[in-house]
Amino acid sequence: MDDPNYSDIPRRIALLRSANCSEAEVDELRNDIIAHCMPLAEHISRRYVGRGEQADDLKQVALVGLINAVDRFNPEFGDDFLAFAVPTIMGEVRRHFRDTRWAVRVPRRLQEVHLAIGNATAELVQKLGRAPTSKELADDLDITLEQLEQAQLAGSAFSAQSVDVPRGNDSDSQPFMDAVGEPDVSFERFENHDALRAALDALPPRERTIIIMRFFGNKTQEQIAAQLNISQMHVSRLLTKTLRSLRGRIDGD
Structure with missing residues (x-):
């Protein structure tokens, strides 16, 4: 991205980092750079107006x-300040929405990855000199491509449209609610699936094995105890402790 209004920012930031400026000069130069770039921040903030937050707060x-x-x-990683600044500013605004309001309940882990x-995109743009691929972004975040796609989709939960709004522009258009089917009780289980998987992954190996054997392998406590060479009473205690831990993690998400 080549914009004459911001093309000189990398040079000025490099000067800011150099040892040739006094502390007073550093403060003045930093303030000048921020003031020069404020229209960029204001432009990005306007994209989020209408989502339940005051325009001044978003600014x-x-x-x-x-x-x-x-x-x-x-500046040593590249000279495209806009490519770095835009996702950084947008990330801060999204973090604000995460902490204040999500229109749809999203597991905390997905919220954090989304933000x-x-x-990560801004830093990879500087290092690679181009936009990162989905795989490069997932690798940098240490997540799978599936988790990356889920986190990207989580952004749609920032705002919601009323189900009473007509589906079309015609005066006789049906509201969205009239086209929605009956509630599906499986949705809640689907919503908790990601949180459960993350909670299982965080368990110590033995506790995770016991949970999988008991609830996914349909084994009795006696069978688990025999396979792990521990007492049935110990299996019972571990199950109770681990289930309490899982509930706490999922409720926290």
Whole structure:
């Protein structure tokens, strides 16, 4: 991205990092850079207006993201400041929405991965000199491609449309509610599946094995005890403790 309005920012940030400036000069130069880039933060904040937050509040949050971008940008990795600053500012705004309001319940782990995508993308753009592929982004975040896609889709939970809104522009268009089927009781189980998998992965190997054998392998406590060469009473205690831990993790998500 080549924009004359911001093309000089990398050079000015490099000067900011150099040892040739006094502390007062560093503060003045940093403030000048931030002031010069404020229209960028304001432009991004306007994209999120209408989602339940005040425009002035969004401007302030975007400004925090801009400050983070200026402080974290490394000219040695590349000279495309916009490619780094835009996802950094957007990530700060999204983090604000995560902490204040999500229109649809999303597991906390997915929220955090969704918000980490912006910073990871910005850093990879600097290192690679181009937009990262999905695999490169997933590898950088240490997640699978499936988890990356789920986190990207989680962004749609920032806002929701009323089911009473007509489906079309015609005066006789049906509301969305009229086209929605009956509630599906399996949705809640599906929603908790990701949180359960993450909670299982976090268990110690033996406790995870016992849970899998008991609830996925349909083995009795006696069979588990015999296979693991421990007492049935010990299996019972571990099951009770592990199930309590799993409930706590899932409820926390």
